[in-house]
Each structure stands twice: as C-alpha cells, then as structure tokens.
Amino acid sequence: MKKILLLILLSSLVISCNTKPEKIESEGLSSEEKIDSTKIKTLFNSALIDGKSYEWLRDLTQNIGGRLSGSPEAAKAVLWGEKLMKEVGLDSVWLQHVMVPHWVRGEKEVATYATNSIQKKVPICALGFSVATPNSGILAEVLEVTSLAEAEALGEKMNGKIVFFNRPFDNTLINTFSAYGGCVDQRVQGAAVCGKFGAKGVIVRSMTNAVDDFPHTGTMSYGDLPQEQHIPTAAISSSAANILSEDLKENPNLKFYFKQSCETLPDAPSFNVVGEIRGTETPQNIFVVGGHLDSWDLGEGAHDDGAGVVQSLEVAYLFKKNNIKPKNTIRIVFFMNEENGTRGAKKYAELAKLNKENHIGGLESDAGGHTPRGFSIDANSVNTKLLQSWKTLLSPYGLHDLDKGGSGADISPLKEENVTLVGYRPDSQRYFDYHHTSRDTFDKVNKRELELGSASMASIVYLMDKYLYNNTLVKL
Amino acid sequence: MKKILLLILLSSLVISCNTKPEKIESEGLSSEEKIDSTKIKTLFNSALIDGKSYEWLRDLTQNIGGRLSGSPEAAKAVLWGEKLMKEVGLDSVWLQHVMVPHWVRGEKEVATYATNSIQKKVPICALGFSVATPNSGILAEVLEVTSLAEAEALGEKMNGKIVFFNRPFDNTLINTFSAYGGCVDQRVQGAAVCGKFGAKGVIVRSMTNAVDDFPHTGTMSYGDLPQEQHIPTAAISSSAANILSEDLKENPNLKFYFKQSCETLPDAPSFNVVGEIRGTETPQNIFVVGGHLDSWDLGEGAHDDGAGVVQSLEVAYLFKKNNIKPKNTIRIVFFMNEENGTRGAKKYAELAKLNKENHIGGLESDAGGHTPRGFSIDANSVNTKLLQSWKTLLSPYGLHDLDKGGSGADISPLKEENVTLVGYRPDSQRYFDYHHTSRDTFDKVNKRELELGSASMASIVYLMDKYLYNNTLVKL
Numbered sequence: 029m030k031k032i033l034l035l036i037l038l039s040s041l042v043i044s045c046n047t048k049p050e051k052i053e054s055e056g057l058s059s060e061e062k063i064d065s066t067k068i069k070t071l072f073n074s075a076l077i078d079g080k081s082y083e084w085l086r087d088l089t090q091n092i093g094g095r096l097s098g099s100p101e102a103a104k105a106v107l108w109g110e111k112l113m114k115e116v117g118l119d120s121v122w123l124q125h126v127m128v129p130h131w132v133r134g135e136k137e138v139a140t141y142a143t144n145s146i147q148k149k150v151p152i153c154a155l156g157f158s159v160a161t162p163n164s165g166i167l168a169e170v171l172e173v174t175s176l177a178e179a180e181a182l183g184e185k186m187n188g189k190i191v192f193f194n195r196p197f198d199n200t201l202i203n204t205f206s207a208y209g210g211c212v213d214q215r216v217q218g219a220a221v222c223g224k225f226g227a228k229g230v231i232v233r234s235m236t237n238a239v240d241d242f243p244h245t246g247t248m249s250y251g252d253l254p255q256e257q258h259i260p261t262a263a264i265s266s267s268a269a270n271i272l273s274e275d276l277k278e279n280p281n282l283k284f285y286f287k288q289s290c291e292t293l294p295d296a297p298s299f300n301v302v303g304e305i306r307g308t309e310t311p312q313n314i315f316v317v318g319g320h321l322d323s324w325d326l327g328e329g330a331h332d333d334g335a336g337v338v339q340s341l342e343v344a345y346l347f348k349k350n351n352i353k354p355k356n357t358i359r360i361v362f363f364m365n366e367e368n369g370t371r372g373a374k375k376y377a378e379l380a381k382l383n384k385e386n387h388i389g390g391l392e393s394d395a396g397g398h399t400p401r402g403f404s405i406d407a408n409s410v411n412t413k414l415l416q417s418w419k420t421l422l423s424p425y426g427l428h429d430l431d432k433g434g435s436g437a438d439i440s441p442l443k444e445e446n447v448t449l450v451g452y453r454p455d456s457q458r459y460f461d462y463h464h465t466s467r468d469t470f471d472k473v474n475k476r477e478l479e480l481g482s483a484s485m486a487s488i489v490y491l492m493d494k495y496l497y498n499n500t501l502v503k504l
Numbered sequence: 505m506k507k508i509l510l511l512i513l514l515s516s517l518v519i520s521c522n523t524k525p526e527k528i529e530s531e532g533l534s535s536e537e538k539i540d541s542t543k544i545k546t547l548f549n550s551a552l553i554d555g556k557s558y559e560w561l562r563d564l565t566q567n568i569g570g571r572l573s574g575s576p577e578a579a580k581a582v583l584w585g586e587k588l589m590k591e592v593g594l595d596s597v598w599l600q601h602v603m604v605p606h607w608v609r610g611e612k613e614v615a616t617y618a619t620n621s622i623q624k625k626v627p628i629c630a631l632g633f634s635v636a637t638p639n640s641g642i643l644a645e646v647l648e649v650t651s652l653a654e655a656e657a658l659g660e661k662m663n664g665k666i667v668f669f670n671r672p673f674d675n676t677l678i679n680t681f682s683a684y685g686g687c688v689d690q691r692v693q694g695a696a697v698c699g700k701f702g703a704k705g706v707i708v709r710s711m712t713n714a715v716d717d718f719p720h721t722g723t724m725s726y727g728d729l730p731q732e733q734h735i736p737t738a739a740i741s742s743s744a745a746n747i748l749s750e751d752l753k754e755n756p757n758l759k760f761y762f763k764q765s766c767e768t769l770p771d772a773p774s775f776n777v778v779g780e781i782r783g784t785e786t787p788q789n790i791f792v793v794g795g796h797l798d799s800w801d802l803g804e805g806a807h808d809d810g811a812g813v814v815q816s817l818e819v820a821y822l823f824k825k826n827n828i829k830p831k832n833t834i835r836i837v838f839f840m841n842e843e844n845g846t847r848g849a850k851k852y853a854e855l856a857k858l859n860k861e862n863h864i865g866g867l868e869s870d871a872g873g874h875t876p877r878g879f880s881i882d883a884n885s886v887n888t889k890l891l892q893s894w895k896t897l898l899s900p901y902g903l904h905d906l907d908k909g910g911s912g913a914d915i916s917p918l919k920e921e922n923v924t925l926v927g928y929r930p931d932s933q934r935y936f937d938y939h940h941t942s943r944d945t946f947d948k949v950n951k952r953e954l955e956l957g958s959a960s961m962a963s964i965v966y967l968m969d970k971y972l973y974n975n976t977l978v979k980l
Contacts, residue, residue: 073676481934
C-alpha cells in the first residue's frame with residue numbers, strides 16, 4: 029500500500045517536473061544536416077560543461093567594472109582583453125589604435141523640487157556628451173512634452189524653462205528594443221531641439237519598460253547647434269517622471285533644480301582588441317564575431333556588453349576546444365566606444381577597406397546575456413533564405429527567431445550587398461531593467477543563459493563558416 | 505556637417521537598438537484566424553498595460569510569504585485567494601475542504617564536519633516528511649553514492665553510516681526540468697532505500713543546475729518502511745556537496761554531523777480555492793485553469809507557484825476586462841498541497857467525479873514566472889494537432905514550443921482520453937536557481953515576464969474555449 033503511495037507520489041512528481049527524454053530529433057534531416065546537428069550538440073554540451081564566459085565576465089565586471097571610453101577602466105579592459113585572447117590561444121592577437129571621445133560624469137548629480145511645501149529628491153544622471161550646469165545648478169519652471177515635435181512647437185515659450193520629455197515606452201510591444209527605438213529620439217535629440225529656443229535645460233524620462241528609481245544614462249547630441257546653445261541634459265528615473273508629471277498638473281509653476289558637473293575632455297587614445305583563428309582553406313575571407321568592450325560608467329557593463337564580449341571570445345574557445353578548424357578566418361573583435369561614438373567600429377571598417385580585407389560576414393552580440401531566442405539577419409535574399417532553413421537545427425536550443433533585421437552598431441559599417449551579417453538576439457524582456465544603469469551588474473547575468481548564448485553564437489558561426497563560399501551561402 | 509553626424513549617430517543607434525516596426529502578421533491567415541489574432545493581441549496589450557498579477561504576487565509573497573500546507577500562512581493564503589477571486593468578480597467563488605499533511609521544519613538545521621583540523625559549516629535543510637535527528641544530532645562516517653542502485657548495492661555496509669547522494673544535474677539538457685527529472689529520485693527515495701539497511705541518515709545534493717550555497721528542500725517518502733527504519737534526510741547545497749566529495753577523497757573516514765528537529769503533525773484542515781466564470785452556451789462543460797497556493801517554507805513561493813496562482817486568476821481578469829464571454833465554464837482553481845501530497849488535486853478530481861462534472865480541458869501554470877516559451881500538450885492526437893496548428897497565432901509572442909508532454913501535477917488527475925490538458929511552459933533556465941530555496945522570492949520575478957505569461961495563458965484558454973465543443977477541438 030505504501031509502495032503504491034510512493035509510486036503515485038513519484039509519478040505525480042514526474043508529471044510535475046515535466047521530464048521528457050531530451051533528444052535532438054534527427055528524423056527527416058539530410059546526412060549533412062545530421063553532421064551539423066551533432067556538431068551543434070557538441071558545441072552546446074561543451075559550453076554548458078566547460079564554458080569560461082561566466083568567469084571571464086566576473087573578472088571583467090568585478091575587477092575592472094564600468095569602462096566608459098577614455099577612462100582608466102577602459103584602458104585596463106583593453107589589456108585584459110588582449111591577455112585573455114592570447115590565453116585562449118588565438119593564432120594572432122593585436123590592438124587597433126583609435127582615438128575616442130572622453131566624456132566624464134564628474135560629481136554625482138543632484139535634482140530636487142518642492143511642491144506643496146514638500147521637497148522631493150529626484151534620481152537623475154547626466155546624459156553622455158551633456159555639458160555641465162553652472163556650479164550653482166539650474167532652477168527653472170518645467171514644460172512637459174511627449175515628443176520632439178511637441179517641443180519644437182513650443183518655440184520661444186521654452187525660453188528660460190526646463191523641458192521635460194516624458195513619452196514612456198510602449199509596453200505592448202513584445203520586443204522591448206522596439207519600444208526603445210520608439211522613445212530614444214527624446215534622449216538623443218531633446219537638447220538639440222530645445223537649446224536653440226533658449227531652454228535652460230532638458231530632462232528626459234529614462235529609457236525603460238519598468239517604473240523604478242534608477243536613472244538610465246546614454247548618449248545625446250547637440251547636432252549642429254553653436255556652443256552657446258548647448259544646454260545641460262539629464263535622465264530622471266521613470267518613477268520620478270511619473271510623480272513629476274502628476275505634480276506639474278497640480279502645480280504647473282513648480283521649479284525644478286538640477287546640478288551636474290560633467291564635461292567632454294579632449295579625445296583620448298584607445299584600442300579595439302582583435303584576434304583571429306586563421307582559416308584552413310580561404311584564410312583571406314574573414315568572418316567577424318564581436319561585442320563592445322566599453323560600457324557606461326554607472327554599472328559594471330555586464331549585460332551591455334560584457335556579455336557580448338565574453339560570448340564572442342567563447343566562440344573561438346569552443347572552436348579550439350572541439351577542434352573545429354574553420355575554413356574562413358574567424359576574427360574576434362572587442363570593439364571600443366560603441367556607447368558614445370562607435371569610433372572603434374568605424375576604425376575597424378576603415379582599416380578593413382584600407383588593407384583590402386575581404387569580409388564575408390559577421391556576428392554581433394550586443395543585446396544582453398539573457399536566454400537565447402534567435403538571430404536577426406541582415407543579408408541578401410539568397411543568404412537569408414538559407415540561414416532561415418537552419419531553423420530545424422537551431423530550434424531545439426530555443427533559437428526560433430530568424431527574421432530579417434539589423435545586426436549591430438559595431439559590425440554594420442561592414443555592410444555591403446554580399447556581406448552576410450547577423451545579430452544575436454537573446455530574450456529582451458529584462459534588458460531595459462538594467463540597460464545603462466547602476467543595476468547592470470554581474471549578478472544580473474545567469475550562467476546558463478550566458479553559456480547558451482555562447483553556444484548559439486558558436487553554432488551559427490560554425491554553419492556560416494561551413495556554408496559560406498566567398499560571399500555566398502551554398503547548400504551542400 | 506554636424507547635422508550629418510547627428511543623422512549618422514541616430515542611424516547607428518537605430519541599428520544598435522534593432523528597432524523594427526512591430527506588427528503581428530495577418531498575411532496568410534483565414535478570416536477566423538484574423539479574428540483570433542486580433543483577440544490575442546488585445547489580451548496581450550491588456551495584460552501588459554492593465555495587468556494585476558504582479559501586484560497580487562507582491563501581496564501574496566511579501567505580506568503572507570512561504571505557505572507550506574497546514575501552516576498559518578497557508579490558511580491566510582486561502583482567505584487571500586477567496587477575497588481576491590471575489591474582487592475580480594467571478595460568478596461564484598467557493599472553498600473545497602481538504603485535509604492536508606502537516607509537516608513542520610522546527611529549528612534551523614545545523615551541519616558540520618572537520619577535515620584536516622578545519623571545521624566546515626554545511627548549508628543544509630531537512631527534506632519534507634523527514635523525521636528529526638535525535639536532539640544531540642547524528643555523527644557518522646559518510647558513504648558517497650550517485651544513484652539509488654549504487655546505494656542498494658552497498659547493503660549492510662551502510663549500517664551506522666550517513667549515505668550521501670551526489671549525482672548532479674545533467675547541465676547539457678537544455679530543458680532544466682529534464683535534468684531535475686533525472687536526479688530527483690535521490691531526494692524522494694534515498695532514505696527509503698537506505699533506512700532498511702540501517703543507515704543513520706541520508707544527505708542529498710540539492711536539485712539545481714547551479715553550484716551555490718543554497719540548500720533546496722522538497723518532498724521525500726519512506727515508502728513502506730516500518731517506522732523504526734525512518735531515518736533523517738536532508739539536502740545540502742551543491743557547493744557543499746562538491747567540497748564534501750573532494751574532502752572524502754582525501755579523508756574517507758571523516759565524520760559528518762547534522763541536526764534537525766522537523767516533525768510530521770496530524771493532518772490539518774485546508775482548502776482549494778475555486779471560482780468560475782459561467783459559460784454562455786455550454787456551462788456544464790468545465791475548463792480548469794490553475795496553479796498551487798501552497799509553497800515550501802524556505803522562501804516566499806514566488807516562482808513556485810505564486811506566479812501560477814496569480815497568472816491563473818489574471819486569465820479570468822483579462823476575460824472580464826475585455827468582455828470575453830466564454831462558451832464553456834472557465835474555472836480558476838488555487839490548488840492546496842501540491843508540494844507534499846497533492847491532496848488538493850486529488851480532492852478536486854474526486855469531487856468532480858462525485859458531482860458528475862464534465863471537465864473538457866485544463867491548463868496549469870507551475871513551472872515558474874519566466875518569459876514565455878509555449879505549452880506542453882497532453883491530449884489525444886486530433887486535439888494535439890489542432891492545438892499545434894495555432895503556432896502561427898502564438899509564435900509572435902515567443903510561444904514556439906507546442907510539444908506533447910505532461911500538463912501538471914494538479915490537473916493531471918482529471919486526465920481521460922478526451923480531456924485536453926496543457927501545461928504552461930515558460931523559459932526554464934533560471935528556475936532551479938530558486939526552486940524550493942530561500943531565494944524563491946518576489947524580487948526574482950520580472951513584471952513583464954509574469955504578465956506575458958498571463959496573456960499567453962489567456963490566449964490559449966480563449967482558443968481552447970472557442971474551438972472545444974464538448975471534448976473535441978473543432979476547426980471552424
């Protein structure tokens with residue numbers, strides 16, 4: 029009787045834990061696809077058992093930390109990357125010199141306002157490239173708008189005011205990057221629009237799906253405004269944005285105060301870190317795999333983009349560990365300055381052209397270290413179609429999304445009609461909880477999710493290397 | 505020139521943020537599918553804008569907390585659930601009385617051992633239904649095994665010893681529930697196997713993919729062993745298991761000490777919480793949606809299974825909010841005692857039979873609150889095929905996995921040939937970082953991921969209700 033109870037207990041446990049024998053289906057696969065399927069399984073097993081990316085990321089984020097272009101941390105990260113690439117045993121490793129913008133945040137920013145005799149502190153951070161406020165800060169009335177057009181229409185009315193851009197993310201968009209794309213113009217162009225009408229400053233709602241107390245930094249630009257129209261601009265937390273908006277309804281004349289001491293120093297020397305595994309058949313054909321080494325200064329640059337950096341290197345590590353010798357040259361690049369200038373990407377593309385290198389394709393990881401969802405494809409229609417035919421091989425690993433789309437800011441300067449670029453696309457739901465904030469730290473990255481990403485990337489690089497002949501994907 | 509630079513900057517940002525206009529493809533859909541596609545989009549929009557599940561979960565986990573069957577917290581959770589169902593405005597709400605096991609942990613457990621004169625503390629927790637150690641604890645040599653068979657083969661050699669089960673998760677399995685299923689026999693049956701040979705106690709490596717310091721509790725059973733052979737059994741953290749294993753190689757005679765004071769009290773009264781929206785056409789046909797209200801005591805029962813509870817109720821909330829009137833009766837059930845006995849599930853099925861209720865289908869959410877991946881289907885082949893044909897409608901929301909598999913421990917007692925059961929399957933990668941530990945807390949649940957789960961569930965319930973006629977899914 030008790031044995032029966034035990035059996036019932038166990039069977040209900042088995043149901044509850046949804047165990048099913050996990051096997052990768054090989055039915056209906058061609059013999060070539062079976063080989064590929066086995067190789068991909070090997071890459072995943074290897075990443076999940078012997079992966080190094082998580083410990084590399086720990087080292088980068090916890091021992092170096094945030095590494096904004098031009099900072100001492102960014103310089104340390106370059107040496108870190110060079111040393112690590114050598115340790116992994118790439119055939120050659122070198123640095124590409126590049127001058128980068130050097131913006132510094134200065135003292136911690138302060139913002140506050142009073143309403144109904146209550147003084148409220150506002151979580152705030154300067155946006156990258158913003159100028160400082162005067163030493164005494166700025167105090168002014170606030171005009172709230174939800175778009176650049178609305179701001180533009182205010183015209184001279186904003187003279188002497190602080191303009192507050194408060195269009196939130198569209199949370200109904202399933203891909204959170206689409207919501208970001210729908211809001212980020214406020215952050216990038218807000219000050220350029222308002223500076224010319226004599227606004228005193230700009231504050232922008234943080235770029236996030238969440239309502240919380242963390243301000244999100246990010247780059248902005250004054251466009252072609254003359255220096256004297258450059259006004260200080262900062263992000264405030266989404267929660268503070270909601271509260272301020274409510275308070276403005278009740279008290280439209282409240283005065284907002286903020287102070288920041290950031291400045292743009294002269295350009296500083298820095299480097300892309302480059303290493304490669306030379307191709308065995310057509311070494312002159314280069315396939316680039318990369319992420320960006322720089323990060324914003326508020327957090328540790330864990331998801332953005334420490335994850336992409338260590339995953340890119342893990343592609344090479346997994347190839348070597350499993351004795352996969354690529355036909356084409358696989359080049360790993362840790363790009364510098366993606367966050368505020370993409371100077372590293374431009375330099376890389378410029379040198380590629382100058383040296384008449386033949387880039388046949390590339391893969392970028394710069395969308396966080398979360399669980400894999402797929403790749404976005406920027407390629408001609410023939411190559412896109414063949415890439416999409418690999419769905420059968422990739423879907424057992426959760427890689428279902430193989431849609432046309434952008435690849436990434438660092439490899440897209442390599443784009444030409446016959447260059448096949450792909451962007452690694454992990455799940456995006458949590459990404460803007462951390463992006464450009466003090467919360468983008470190592471503890472937010474899950475080891476398995478990171479490793480699954482490395483393996484996903486290694487798998488698509490394996491397939492692309494195997495089937496890319498010069499610039500054409502060929503079905504064997 | 506600067507305007508050009510700004511344009512370049514913006515275009516590179518746009519590339520980097522991978523924005524693409526998000527639209528749900530309607531091309532190639534039948535007119536009926538277009539209606540469904542629109543309805544599903546409405547449900548997702550509604551969950552992501554007006555969803556209540558996250559605040560409900562905050563309340564359940566932070567104001568009540570862990571709620572093991574028989575505990576005062578479980579009793580509070582029943583009242584909480586009843587009140588909430590009424591607030592949501594279900595047509596009727598009631599409690600189903602059920603007697604549940606009442607096991608209590610007692611004082612915090614202690615474990616330690618010395619090796620090379622170094623005293624090591626071991627993170628440990630008693631397993632559910634385990635007996636206590638003597639007041640003075642247990643001190644004994646340790647035999648390490650990796651399977652029940654290996655333990656069984658030791659036979660009398662384990663007399664007076666502590667048996668240490670140390671088979672780790674197979675981390676190469678992509679679905680972590682498969683890895684769990686491959687290990688959990690050690691936890692459930694370990695003590696039953698070893699008690700009969702006179703072992704003094706059993707310690708089991710925690711059920712997790714991770715190597716960390718958190719012991720994972722969970723249910724165990726002594727099977728048909730006589731009382732005097734019931735030996736204390738506990739889980740130790742995976743990190744401690746690795747270290748102990750190493751230490752045993754060097755010092756096989758080391759003595760392990762542990763002490764726990766748990767006990768099983770007489771069965772206690774408790775309840776399933778049940779509420780329903782009556783069907784407009786065939787109210788006698790019932791479709792169940794549920795999760796379990798009880799949880800382990802160490803954490804807050806956030807992912808396991810507070811998430812499933814609030815998502816189930818949110819299905820009803822979303823139906824009402826969007827004026828969707830189901831044809832069949834949709835019954836929401838907060839099951840009691842899934843964790844150690846599934847008495848609530850059995851009672852529910854027993855009453856359904858007794859009252860000659862006609863259950864046509866069910867949906868369970870008990871795999872955590874992470875980002876949606878799909879559903880597993882436990883149905884006859886005709887219904888399975890039709891369910892799988894909804895992939896086109898569901899995949900825009902990341903719901904790609906529509907494989908045959910178990911539904912869940914709480915609804916599976918309703919299983920008959922013509923009852924269509926599905927289990928909600930979110931991403932599983934992080935789940936066993938938290939499962940049954942002190943880390944299963946509210947802060948580990950992401951608002952959007954939870955809401956996307958509610959909407960996923962509401963969508964499949966909408967489809968199943970629409971196309972289920974009696975027990976058959978009918979393509980219109």
